[in-house]
Amino acid sequence: xxxxxxxxxxxxxxxxxEADALWYLNPTAQQRAAMMELRSRLQxxxxxVEGHDDDYTLLRFLMARDFNVEKAFSMYRDMRAxxxxxxxxGLYESDPSGxxxxxxxxxxxxxxxxxxxxxxxxxxVYIELLGRTDASALFATINVDDLIRYHIWTWxxxxxxxxxxxxxxxGRHICTTTVIxxxxxxxxxxxxxxxxxxxxxxxxxxxxxxxxxxxxxxxxNTPMIFRxxxxxxQPLLQERTRKKIVILGSDYLPTLTQMVPxxxxxxxxxxxxxxxxxxxxxPWQQQRGVEAEACADARVQVSAGGWASGCLEKLSGxxxxxxxxxxxxxxxxxxxxxxxxxxxxGGALAAAPASxxxxxx
Numbered sequence: 001x002x003x004x005x006x007x008x009x010x011x012x013x014x015x016x017x018e019a020d021a022l023w024y025l026n027p028t029a030q031q032r033a034a035m036m037e038l039r040s041r042l043q044x045x046x047x048x049v050e051g052h053d054d055d056y057t058l059l060r061f062l063m064a065r066d067f068n069v070e071k072a073f074s075m076y077r078d079m080r081a082x083x084x085x086x087x088x089x090g091l092y093e094s095d096p097s098g099x100x101x102x103x104x105x106x107x108x109x110x111x112x113x114x115x116x117x118x119x120x121x122x123x124x125v126y127i128e129l130l131g132r133t134d135a136s137a138l139f140a141t142i143n144v145d146d147l148i149r150y151h152i153w154t155w156x157x158x159x160x161x162x163x164x165x166x167x168x169x170x171g172r173h174i175c176t177t178t179v180i181x182x183x184x185x186x187x188x189x190x191x192x193x194x195x196x197x198x199x200x201x202x203x204x205x206x207x208x209x210x211x212x213x214x215x216x217x218x219x220x221n222t223p224m225i226f227r228x229x230x231x232x233x234q235p236l237l238q239e240r241t242r243k244k245i246v247i248l249g250s251d252y253l254p255t256l257t258q259m260v261p262x263x264x265x266x267x268x269x270x271x272x273x274x275x276x277x278x279x280x281x282x283p284w285q286q287q288r289g290v291e292a293e294a295c296a297d298a299r300v301q302v303s304a305g306g307w308a309s310g311c312l313e314k315l316s317g318x319x320x321x322x323x324x325x326x327x328x329x330x331x332x333x334x335x336x337x338x339x340x341x342x343x344x345x346g347g348a349l350a351a352a353p354a355s356x357x358x359x360x361x
Contacts, residue, residue, distance in 0.1 A: 013258045021121045024059045034067045049080050064211035079209045092156035101150045103142045108278045110137035115280040117264040119178040122170025123215050126177050131185030162284050169283035176215035184221035216244050220252040
C-alpha cells in the first residue's frame with residue numbers, strides 16, 4: 001500500500017506541464033466565453049472591484065467554481081462585500097512596511113515561513129517549516145484579531161508586491177505559487193485546539209476571497225500516519241488538484257528539483273543557496289524604496305489556506321492533527337470534488353499548509 005501511494009505521489013510531476021502551471025495564459029474558447037459573461041454581469045450590476053477585475057482574476061474565480069458563471073458571480077460578489085466590510089482596499093498600500101504589526105520578526109521564530117526564489121516556471125516558492133512551529137508561543141506573540149488582520153495584509157502584499165515582481169522577472173503573468181511544507185520534527189505537541197478555530201477563519205478567507213493561487217504543493221519528510229490520511233483523502237479530490245499535490249518522505253530532493261532547481265533551493269533542503277533564517281529572497285527584492293523593504297519580509301500567511309470541515313472531523317484527535325496537514329492550501333485551489341459522497345464545496349479537510357499555523361492547498 002505504502003509503496004503504491006509513494007510512487008503515485010512522486011510520479012505526478014511527470015504529467016504536470018507548463019500548460020498546467022500557466023493555464024490562465026491560454027484559456028479555452030469556452031473558458032474565455034465564461035469570463036466575458038462574468039465580466040458583463042459584474043459590470044451590469046456595478047460590482048467590479050478595482051485591481052480585481054482583470055482577466056486572470058476572473059478566470060481564477062471561475063476555475064474555483066468549475067466555470068459555473070452563476071456560482072462564480074456569487075463568489076465574486078461576496079468577495080466584494082467582504083472587502084468593503086473589512087476595509088481591505090488600500091490595506092497594503094497604506095502600510096507597505098507592515099508597521100502595524102511589530103510582532104512579525106518574532107512570529108518568524110515561532111512559526112518559520114518564508115518565500116525563497118522562484119520555481120522553473122517563475123512562480124514564487126513559499127516554504128513552511130511546520131515541525132518547528134510553536135503554537136503556544138505564537139498565541140503569546142500576537143492576539144487572534146491582529147493575526148487575522150495580518151493574514152489579510154500579507155495576502156494583499158502577495159498580490160501587490162510579490163506576484164508583480166515575479167511577473168516582471170518571468171516576462172509573463174504569474175498568479176500562482178509553489179508551496180513546500182516540511183514536516184521534519186513534527187509532533188502533536190506543536191499544536192493545540194485553539195488553532196482549529198483560527199484555521200477555520202483563515203480557511204474561509206483563503207478559499208472564498210483569494211481562490212486558485214496554489215500552483216503546486218510538496219509535503220516533505222512526511223510521517224507514516226500522514227501518508228495514511230492522504231491515501232484516504234486523495235480519491236475525494238478533483239483530478240486537477242491531485243496533480244498539484246506531491247507527498248514525499250526524506251528522499252524528496254530528486255522529485256522536488258523537478259520543479260525547483262537545486263540552485264534556487266535553500267541549503268536546509270539540500271539546495272545551493274544559504275538560508276538566512278528566515279528571510280525571504282526573490283525578485284521582489286529588486287524593487288526600490290519602502291516597498292522593497294516591505295517585500296523583503298516573510299509573510300505570516302497560510303499561503304493558500306485550508307478546508308474547514310468534512311470527513312477528517314470524524315477521525316480521532318491524533319488523526320485529525322495529522323490529517324489537518326494533508327492538503328494544506330487546498331482551499332485556495334477550489335476544494336474537493338463536490339460530487340464526492342458526503343462532501344460539500346466548502347471542504348473535506350480540517351486544515352491545511354498553515355494547518356501548522358498551529359492548529360494551513
